[in-house]
Amino acid sequence: MSYRIEIAQTKYITELPEISRVAAELFPVEDLPLALRSETNPIEVFEEALSEQKLWIAVDENQDKAVGFAFLSDKCGQLHLRELGVHPEHGRQGLGTNLLKNVIIWAKNQKYNQLSLTTFRHLPWNAPFYTKLGFKMIEQSKLNSCLNKLLDEESKGLDKSKRVLMSLNLNS
Numbered sequence: 001m002s003y004r005i006e007i008a009q010t011k012y013i014t015e016l017p018e019i020s021r022v023a024a025e026l027f028p029v030e031d032l033p034l035a036l037r038s039e040t041n042p043i044e045v046f047e048e049a050l051s052e053q054k055l056w057i058a059v060d061e062n063q064d065k066a067v068g069f070a071f072l073s074d075k076c077g078q079l080h081l082r083e084l085g086v087h088p089e090h091g092r093q094g095l096g097t098n099l100l101k102n103v104i105i106w107a108k109n110q111k112y113n114q115l116s117l118t119t120f121r122h123l124p125w126n127a128p129f130y131t132k133l134g135f136k137m138i139e140q141s142k143l144n145s146c147l148n149k150l151l152d153e154e155s156k157g158l159d160k161s162k163r164v165l166m167s168l169n170l171n172s
């Protein structure tokens with residue numbers, strides 16, 4: 001298999017909601033209820049991230065197809081990872097890690113100070129995966145009201161006690 005990571009090109013973005021949908025099947029039903037797992041971000045959200053140049057994709061070069069993506073938004077005065085997803089058929093080959101590494105290099109070059117995200121605490125491909133890349137969990141009592149609201153929004157329909165906001169210091 002041969003892959004490349006790049007800032008997204010328009011021709012690949014129609015493939016991204018489907019990657020999001022199948023990647024969601026990795027979550028146990030008790031964490032991500034069935035009713036929520038088909039609720040992918042609509043194509044317009046990917047188009048907006050593309051227009052802001054804040055969307056990265058992993059392309060399977062043999063099939064010329066997108067198989068993973070990461071996209072960002074400015075939230076609460078800092079940079080926020082809105083979604084990271086890799087098609088399970090291409091999982092565990094380092095694509096998720098490489099997408100994030102590309103995002104981090106770009107964010108440092110853009111002089112952002114922090115990169116935040118929200119995730120599940122207990123699933124190995126969530127908080128422990130981000131911890132390996134240097135992200136730290138910020139407990140809810142330490143979040144400002146904007147980040148607390150963001151955690152709430154991104155945990156809608158989920159058990160909030162299993163959710164956490166994580167942040168990476170981009171200056172270190």
Ligand SMILES: CC(C)(COP(=O)(O)OP(=O)(O)OC[C@H]1O[C@@H](n2cnc3c(N)ncnc32)[C@H](O)[C@@H]1OP(=O)(O)O)[C@@H](O)C(=O)NCCC(=O)NCCS
Pocket residue numbers: 023024026084085086087090091092093094095096097098117118119120124125126129
């Ligand atoms: C999270 C995700 C993007 C990781 O993509 P990936 O390409 O498989 O990631 P990597 O190959 O770089 O894996 C890095 C490490 O994460 C952990 N990991 C990833 N997938 C895992 C799985 N299914 N089970 C257990 N650990 C897993 C492992 O520690 C892995 O390292 P290893 O393979 O050397 O053991 C992918 O699993 C995914 O799309 N998940 C569903 C959506 C999601 O959880 N997004 C992030 C939520 S905030």
